[in-house]
Amino acid sequence: MAPLTTDDAGTSDGRAPDADRSGGLARVVGLAEELLTRRHGATVRLADPVDLGGSARSLVVRVRVAEDPFSLPRTLVLKHYLDEPGTGEQTTDRFRYEAASCQLLTAMPAEDRASPMLVANDPPHRLLVLEDLGRCSTLADRLHEPDPKAAERALLGWARSLGRMQAATAGREDDFGALLRRFGERAWRDPLADDARAALAQVPDQLAQLLRIEAAPAAVTEARTAARLLGGSGYRAFSPAEIRPDNCLLTGSGARFLDFEWGCFRDVALTAATLRLPLPSGGKARAQPAGMAEAMVAAWQAEITPVWADLAHPEVLRERVVQAEVLWVWLSTRALLPAVVGARHDGPAARVVVADPGEDAPAVLSALWRRLGVDAGQTGLVAIAELAAAVVGALGRHGGEAVLPPYPAFRRV
Numbered sequence: 001m002a003p004l005t006t007d008d009a010g011t012s013d014g015r016a017p018d019a020d021r022s023g024g025l026a027r028v029v030g031l032a033e034e035l036l037t038r039r040h041g042a043t044v045r046l047a048d049p050v051d052l053g054g055s056a057r058s059l060v061v062r063v064r065v066a067e068d069p070f071s072l073p074r075t076l077v078l079k080h081y082l083d084e085p086g087t088g089e090q091t092t093d094r095f096r097y098e099a100a101s102c103q104l105l106t107a108m109p110a111e112d113r114a115s116p117m118l119v120a121n122d123p124p125h126r127l128l129v130l131e132d133l134g135r136c137s138t139l140a141d142r143l144h145e146p147d148p149k150a151a152e153r154a155l156l157g158w159a160r161s162l163g164r165m166q167a168a169t170a171g172r173e174d175d176f177g178a179l180l181r182r183f184g185e186r187a188w189r190d191p192l193a194d195d196a197r198a199a200l201a202q203v204p205d206q207l208a209q210l211l212r213i214e215a216a217p218a219a220v221t222e223a224r225t226a227a228r229l230l231g232g233s234g235y236r237a238f239s240p241a242e243i244r245p246d247n248c249l250l251t252g253s254g255a256r257f258l259d260f261e262w263g264c265f266r267d268v269a270l271t272a273a274t275l276r277l278p279l280p281s282g283g284k285a286r287a288q289p290a291g292m293a294e295a296m297v298a299a300w301q302a303e304i305t306p307v308w309a310d311l312a313h314p315e316v317l318r319e320r321v322v323q324a325e326v327l328w329v330w331l332s333t334r335a336l337l338p339a340v341v342g343a344r345h346d347g348p349a350a351r352v353v354v355a356d357p358g359e360d361a362p363a364v365l366s367a368l369w370r371r372l373g374v375d376a377g378q379t380g381l382v383a384i385a386e387l388a389a390a391v392v393g394a395l396g397r398h399g400g401e402a403v404l405p406p407y408p409a410f411r412r413v
Helices: 019-040 096-105 139-143 148-169 174-182 191-211 217-230 269-276 294-305 313-339 358-376 384-398
Strands: 043-055 058-067 073-082 117-120 129-130 236-239 248-251 252-257 264-269
Touching: 019 043, 019 058, 019 073, 019 117, 019 129, 073 096, 096 117, 096 129, 096 148, 096 174, 096 236, 139 148, 139 248, 148 236, 148 248, 148 252, 148 269, 148 294, 174 264, 191 217, 191 264, 191 313, 191 384, 217 264, 217 313, 217 384, 264 269, 269 294, 269 313, 294 313, 313 358, 313 384, 358 384
Parallel strands: none
Antiparallel strands: 043 058, 058 073, 073 129, 117 129, 236 264, 248 252
């Protein structure tokens, strides 16, 4: 079982607060009481805080509504950002992006809503009060249980929910921008796009310096054509960016997504590509069973084609998805390759989280390039396919020959 919300530091099991966190939890509860009391004009009391985890940047707390003159739910979840905007290496304010994302999705009809509802927010104190979706299983739970059929249904349902969310948010980018401005983000931009452009510029030099591989000019040119997905394409919709299985709750109403710190509008092909690549994870990296990536993309595609009919054509979709794969693989290479070869990372760190697979990084990076090589070859990107083969070979000297194990649910499939 899992808490309502998580972030990129991992999840919690709904434990009671430790002594060294109790003071922070008490402050969060007090801030939420003040916010809800001010909002409703009458006293609201919250009790029985349960620490749901979070990270060094945030506290996430489930509380019981003990005194309420109105009709608040019996329980709520509070997420309090502890960092200040613009501090550290991150220049994008994650609170503003998550608050705007939750408000956008909350305004949607219940059947299209893919997130917990935003009950209240307090920008000065960087606090969100959210609907408590309860102690549901996550997609990660299903993938680590011994039932392959249940895991398969969960993965396909997750992909369909992603597609429905994107179909429902098509054309809402201006609304999202207005919400971000309301939260103080005056000149917003997609932070993933900034990182992707940096990766397209830097990865060829990384490969040359760290793996002694010279990317052919044709491969660099082919890769940089993928930058067209980062601009104002006609296929843009909301994306939570990092679609980790432990950030998806499986509720009675379907999959619900959590953690929108990098939520933004971007080309939908970037979402489809993540379904074909090894999924980001807070734990040990795993491989999907054969054919599952294709099935998930098909499930996602069925939901978005009523909005973008031309994406029903296999060749049109395949071309865009492979270009999106290029961007994700370049992003991951920029973030992971220095550690894989034991080199120091020069230049600014990536601002968008690429899940850190730790000791599995060589195998993950090799799997990413291997998949890209296969898909690029099938779509006529010969130079990229050849570059991918060279990178996979070079990574083999750094532990990349290891094969990712399957998720426990699919060990016997």
